Amino acid sequence: MRAFLFDPYRLGFMSRARVEVVLLGTLGAVVGVHVALRRLAFVTDAVQHTVFPGIAIAYAVGWPLLPGAAAAAALTVGLLVMLTSGHRQFFRGAPPGPRVDFDSALAVIIASFFAVGVVVVSRRTGYAADLSTLLFGRILDVSRAEVVETAVIGGLCLVVLALLHKELVLLALDRTQAAAVGLPVRLLDAVLYAVTAATVVVAVRAIGTVLVVAFVVTPAATGRLLTKSIPGAMAAAAGVAAVLGWIGLSASYEASLNHDVRLAAGATVVIAYTLGFAAAGAARLLFRRA
Amino acid sequence: MSTVVDSFGQHFFRLALIEAVMVGAVAGAVGVHVLLRRLPFFVVAMSHATFPGVVFGSLLGVSLFAGGAVVGIAVALLVVALGSLRQIDDSSAIGIVLAGCFAVGVLVLSAQPGASRDLSAYLVGSIVTVNTADLVTTAIVGAVLLSVLAAFHKELVLGAFDPGGLTALGYPGRTLDTVVLVVVTVALVVCVPAVGTLLAVALLTVPALAARQWTDRVGPMTVLAAALGALSGVLGLCLSAAFDVAAGGTIALTATALFVVSAGVRTAAARS
Numbered sequence: 001m002r003a004f005l006f007d008p009y010r011l012g013f014m015s016r017a018r019v020e021v022v023l024l025g026t027l028g029a030v031v032g033v034h035v036a037l038r039r040l041a042f043v044t045d046a047v048q049h050t051v052f053p054g055i056a057i058a059y060a061v062g063w064p065l066l067p068g069a070a071a072a073a074a075l076t077v078g079l080l081v082m083l084t085s086g087h088r089q090f091f092r093g094a095p096p097g098p099r100v101d102f103d104s105a106l107a108v109i110i111a112s113f114f115a116v117g118v119v120v121v122s123r124r125t126g127y128a129a130d131l132s133t134l135l136f137g138r139i140l141d142v143s144r145a146e147v148v149e150t151a152v153i154g155g156l157c158l159v160v161l162a163l164l165h166k167e168l169v170l171l172a173l174d175r176t177q178a179a180a181v182g183l184p185v186r187l188l189d190a191v192l193y194a195v196t197a198a199t200v201v202v203a204v205r206a207i208g209t210v211l212v213v214a215f216v217v218t219p220a221a222t223g224r225l226l227t228k229s230i231p232g233a234m235a236a237a238a239g240v241a242a243v244l245g246w247i248g249l250s251a252s253y254e255a256s257l258n259h260d261v262r263l264a265a266g267a268t269v270v271i272a273y274t275l276g277f278a279a280a281g282a283a284r285l286l287f288r289r290a
Numbered sequence: 291m292s293t294v295v296d297s298f299g300q301h302f303f304r305l306a307l308i309e310a311v312m313v314g315a316v317a318g319a320v321g322v323h324v325l326l327r328r329l330p331f332f333v334v335a336m337s338h339a340t341f342p343g344v345v346f347g348s349l350l351g352v353s354l355f356a357g358g359a360v361v362g363i364a365v366a367l368l369v370v371a372l373g374s375l376r377q378i379d380d381s382s383a384i385g386i387v388l389a390g391c392f393a394v395g396v397l398v399l400s401a402q403p404g405a406s407r408d409l410s411a412y413l414v415g416s417i418v419t420v421n422t423a424d425l426v427t428t429a430i431v432g433a434v435l436l437s438v439l440a441a442f443h444k445e446l447v448l449g450a451f452d453p454g455g456l457t458a459l460g461y462p463g464r465t466l467d468t469v470v471l472v473v474v475t476v477a478l479v480v481c482v483p484a485v486g487t488l489l490a491v492a493l494l495t496v497p498a499l500a501a502r503q504w505t506d507r508v509g510p511m512t513v514l515a516a517a518l519g520a521l522s523g524v525l526g527l528c529l530s531a532a533f534d535v536a537a538g539g540t541i542a543l544t545a546t547a548l549f550v551v552s553a554g555v556r557t558a559a560a561r562s
Binding site: 036039040041042044045049100101103104106107108110111112114115116117118119121122136210211213214216217218220221262263264266267268270271273274277281 | 499
């Protein structure tokens with residue numbers, strides 16, 4: 001057990017990967033509880049696809065990937081706020097202007113951004129290999145500088161969430177009340193979208209554009225199964241994410257090295273999260289019956 | 291432009307055009323129900339969740355289409371079951387299932403290297419390699435899907451607008467909901483050879499949304515959505531031949547352009 005949990009991390013790249021996974025897991029868990037309260041899982045999924053063209057273009061031009069991803073994410077948040085402002089009503093009684101509900105707006109944004117990414121990547125040779133790096137990430141390759149970036153951006157996101165905690169929770173639970181007491185509702189929406197987008201952007205490099213949603217959604221849902229209180233759910237989710245991330249990385253290392261089954265590290269961590277959620281769900285069902 | 295004209299003479303390009311028209315039309319029509327029931331996130335989720343099915347299909351040597359469809363339908367039922375837990379909202383349930391399934395696909399793939407060529411075709415489509423058998427499959431499956439939608443049209447539309455009313459009238463509401471989810475999943479799998487899983491979302495939502503800008507009525511909206519879907523397929527394919535870029539991405543971008551034009555016309559008309 002000790003060998004399983006500690007030995008792999010004597011290697012520099014494994015140790016960096018562990019720090020990165022624990023950081024991202026904690027950040028994703030806290031952001032994820034807000035995302036779950038607001039039912040924004042789709043926004044997370046949207047951003048993880050829309051950063052793809054930003055990364056692809058930055059990669060094609062030879063720029064660092066993070067600013068490219070951040071620009072695409074910012075554009076997504078801007079478009080989303082613009083397309084859906086005041087047009088939540090889809091059918092009768094819709095105000096003039098494009099008839100687009102929230103989910104459809106996201107679908108259009110995802111489809112068009114992702115298509116741009118595919119078109120850009122398809123102009124390059126070595127298409128398939130590049131594409132799969134972008135889609136599946138490369139957690140075992142993170143550098144020290146990237147870990148520091150993750151820590152700084154993640155820390156900023158957590159500070160913003162802590163400062164606006166009361167306001168964001170009120171907004172999530174009772175939008176009308178929040179507007180009535182004079183909170184800047186749309187600005188708070190934009191802040192939460194931006195924090196979610198920033199989380200996806202820092203996670204995308206390590207995890208790839210498709211699995212990021214697991215970091216935000218799954219531990220948070222597990223935390224909510226374990227406790228009703230919101231700070232409690234955040235703490236539980238962060239703990240679950242950190243522990244399962246560690247175990248997932250170890251399992252991927254163990255299987256690849258000693259059992260000759262090569263398991264992709266990022267995907268193994270996501271499977272560990274999913275199994276954790278399944279266990280919490282099963283426990284909950286059993287206790288409810290009893 | 292001459293490259294496009296030349297392409298028409300080639301057999302593979304004609305096959306690709308037929309596939310693009312059929313896929314666009316079927317996806318456009320099914321897309322109307324995706325919008326009515328606000329299922330875009332479900333479609334995105336399915337596009338990822340069918341992934342392990344395709345990986346298994348590719349490893350076992352059975353059709354990718356069958357693998358994707360079987361796993362897709364199983365996952366649709368799992369989402370319905372998870373969504374009935376009280377602590378988990380639908381959108382979280384979809385998120386958990388989609389990421390979990392996709393991770394299974396990636397894992398199996400990482401343990402079995404060598405399949406990645408097939409897979410990137412699966413992810414982003416490869417319409418120029420469709421063969422006659424694919425066309426026949428698309429035609430039959432598409433016809434079945436459209437007949438199901440036509441046969442239950444009234445009930446499905448009522449269920450989308452007023453689920454309580456539908457149940458009160460004695461219809462099996464739950465069963466009809468499941469029928470819609472299965473139809474959407476199968477339509478998604480049909481789109482895969484043309485545009486790939488990740489861009490199938492585009493064909494299943496964007497043409498319907500563009501059609502929505504022109505009419506309030508579900509019937510004309512369905513016809514228009516099918517037409518716009520087919521148009522996106524043809525225009526996108528020609529543009530991709532002209533500029534030598536990925537066909538799936540170009541088809542999705544063409545659909546988006548049609549939506550932007552429709553929304554623009556509608557906004558201008560509403561203002562004047």
